[in-house]
Every structure is written in C-alpha cells, then in structure tokens.
Amino acid sequence: MIKFGPSGNSLSFYEEGYKNTEEAALWVRNRGLDCFEYSFGQGVRLSADKALSIGEAFAAAGVEISVHAPYYVNLANPEEEAAEKSFGYILDSARMLKLMGGKRCVFHPASQGKMTREAAVEITLSRMRALAERIADAGLDDLLFCPETMGKKGQIGTAEEVAAFCKTAPFFLPTVDFGHINAREGGILKTQEDYESLLNGLIAALGMEKMKCFHVHFSKIQYGAKGEIRHLTFADTQYGPEFPPLAAALVRLGLTPYVVSESAGTQAEDAAEMKRIYEETLVSR
Numbered sequence: 001m002i003k004f005g006p007s008g009n010s011l012s013f014y015e016e017g018y019k020n021t022e023e024a025a026l027w028v029r030n031r032g033l034d035c036f037e038y039s040f041g042q043g044v045r046l047s048a049d050k051a052l053s054i055g056e057a058f059a060a061a062g063v064e065i066s067v068h069a070p071y072y073v074n075l076a077n078p079e080e081e082a083a084e085k086s087f088g089y090i091l092d093s094a095r096m097l098k099l100m101g102g103k104r105c106v107f108h109p110a111s112q113g114k115m116t117r118e119a120a121v122e123i124t125l126s127r128m129r130a131l132a133e134r135i136a137d138a139g140l141d142d143l144l145f146c147p148e149t150m151g152k153k154g155q156i157g158t159a160e161e162v163a164a165f166c167k168t169a170p171f172f173l174p175t176v177d178f179g180h181i182n183a184r185e186g187g188i189l190k191t192q193e194d195y196e197s198l199l200n201g202l203i204a205a206l207g208m209e210k211m212k213c214f215h216v217h218f219s220k221i222q223y224g225a226k227g228e229i230r231h232l233t234f235a236d237t238q239y240g241p242e243f244p245p246l247a248a249a250l251v252r253l254g255l256t257p258y259v260v261s262e263s264a265g266t267q268a269e270d271a272a273e274m275k276r277i278y279e280e281t282l283v284s285r
Contacts, residue, residue: 002256003064004275005035006267007217013268021054025061031272037106037260039068044092048099055100066104066146066215066258069093075127076110076120076156083127087134094140104215104258106146106175109165110156117156124156125164132169144173146215151180151228158184159198163205174202175215179231179262182241183223189241195249203253212255218243218274219262231264234273243274247281 009024018027021038028036036058040046058065070089077083094105110127112120128147135141147165150157159174159181166172181198182189189195203211220232222239232239250257261271 002250002259002278003035004259004271004278005033005037005063005261006271007037007068007260007262008039008267010268011265022057025054025057025063028268029061029063031268032275033268033271034062035064035066035258035260037066037068038100040089040093040096041068041071043070044089044096046096048096051096051099055102059101064258065097065100065102066106066260067093067097067100067102069105069107071108073107074110074113075131076113076115076123078113078115078123083130086127087131090131090145091134091138091140094135094138094143094145097143098140102143104144104146104173106148106215106217108150108155108157109147109162112154112156120156121161121164124161125168128165128168128172132172135169135171141169141171144171144215145169146173146175148175148217149177149180149184151177151183151221151223153184153227155227159202160205163202166206166210173210173215174206175217176202176257177217177262178241178246179217179219179221180228183221183228183239186223187240190245192245192248192252195246196253199249199253199255214255214257216257216259217262218246218259219264219270231262233263233266234270235266244277244281247274247278250278251281251285 073086110124162174220236222229261267263270
C-alpha cells in the first residue's frame with residue numbers, strides 16, 4: 001500500500017504550538033498522512049527511551065516511521081577508519097529505528113572526492129558488501145537499508161549506481177529522490193514518459209519485487225551547473241520536478257512506494273497534496 005508523509009516537521013507544526021516528535025504522530029495522521037521520516041542528519045543523539053517513546057506514539061497513531069542516517073556518511077572515503085565511522089552512523093541509526101518500530105533506514109552513499117568516478121563507485125560497492133556483513137552480524141538484517149540517489153554531480157548516487165549498490169544484499173532498497181535526479185541532470189524529469197523511462201530502468205535492474213514498494217523522496221529543487229542548490233516548496237514554478245506525471249507513472253506501472261516529502265518547510269502540506277493528486281489519478285485511470 002502506498003504511503004505519503006513528511007521528512008521532519010513542517011513550520012506549521014511549530015507555529016501551532018507543538019514541539020515534540022511524539023506530538024507529530026497524531027498531527028501527521030490528522031492530515032491524512034501515514035508515514036514520517038525522522039532525520040539523524042547531524043548525528044544519532046537520541047536515547048533508547050526517547051526512541052521507544054517516539055515509536056509508541058507513531059504506532060498508536062498508525063503512522064509508519066523511517067529514519068535518515070547522518071548526512072556525512074561517505075562509503076567512498078579511502079581511509080578505513082573513516083569508512084568504519086560511516087558504517088557506525090548507519091548501524092546506530094538502524095538500532096534507533098528498530099526501537100522506534102520502523103523498517104527503513106535511508107542513507108547517502110558517498111562522495112567522489114579527488115578520485116575518478118569509476119574508482120569511487122568501485123570502493124562504494126566494496127563498502128556496501130562490507131556494510132551488508134556488518135548489518136547481518138548486528139542482527140539488523142530484518143530492516144531495509146535504502147541508499148539514496150543524490151543531487152550534486154560530485155556525489156556518488158546516480159540511479160544506475162544506486163541500483164548496483166542495491167544488488168549487493170536483499171535488504172538494500174533504493175531511495176529514489178526524484179528532485180535530486182532532476183537537479184543533477186539539469187531538469188530531465190518533465191513528462192510521464194520521463195518518469196516511466198527512469199522507473200522501468202530500475203525495474204529492469206532490480207526486479208519488480210524490490211521496486212514495488214521502493215522508497216521515494218520528492219521535492220522541487222533549485223539547481224545549477226553542479227546540480228542541487230536548495231530544496232523548494234510546491235509553490236515553485238521554475239525548477240520542478242512536478243508530481244502529477246510521476247503519479248501517473250506510478251499508477252500505470254503498479255508501483256506503491258513509501259513517499260516522503262522533503263519540501264522546505266511545507267513537508268506535510270506538500271505530502272498531502274501528493275496524496276490528493278495520486279488518489280485522483282488512481283480514480284481517473
């Protein structure tokens with residue numbers, strides 16, 4: 001079943017006087033949404049008791065929770081010590097996720113740095129295999145780990161690269177960030193056919209079983225010569241991408257992903273708009 005929800009809390013959540021993540025569970029549910037992504041972007045600084053409390057609130061509200069590992073994960077770092085730290089950021093995020101009762105841990109794969117792209121991708125592939133071993137050893141292989149397509153040209157994470165990473169273990173599931181792909185490639189996602197071409201390529205690479213309920217990030221993003229600059233809201237009319245043609249592609253291909261809005265400050269509002277568009281598209285099919 002497809003799900004829609006925000007990454008973190010909208011500005012309106014705080015403007016209405018709410019503060020705690022536990023309060024976000026019913027706040028999100030009351031807006032017709034059914035998932036929520038908790039970000040450890042700047043580090044995993046959450047106690048086990050707090051993670052359990054958050055999990056209880058979201059379970060009671062019937063809202064599925066996912067997490068995003070710290071942004072500074074870099075599996076292509078040539079230094080082994082640095083790579084071990086990246087493994088730790090992902091595993092620590094996953095341990096908190098498990099306490100929260102969630103299933104999906106999103107992470108940024110890597111940065112190219114001063115290496116050739118080919119060398120950085122090969123190192124990342126090797127590190128993904130090593131990460132898979134650590135996940136299994138930690139007893140976390142009942143979760144899903146979701147490497148993300150990235151928005152800057154110096155980052156590792158094209159759709160093809162992420163597909164290759166996801167082939168290294170059954171619990172690796174792609175996070176397809178359509179705003180990132182659009183920004184990285186200078187605005188290539190415009191029509192239903194553009195989205196279908198991208199998605200069919202991923203289905204061909206990974207199979208329908210893995211793609212049926214893949215992870216999605218969606219937002220409009222300002223971009224330049226080097227790719228992503230900043231996240232925008234659905235009010236943007238210049239950069240895109242637009243959601244209606246993606247909704248049509250999802251319906252046509254029979255895909256039911258976990259869709260997370262990463263709009264800048266209007267995450268919940270834009271998630272609700274995506275859900276509305278999707279449901280209208282489904283009915284009019």
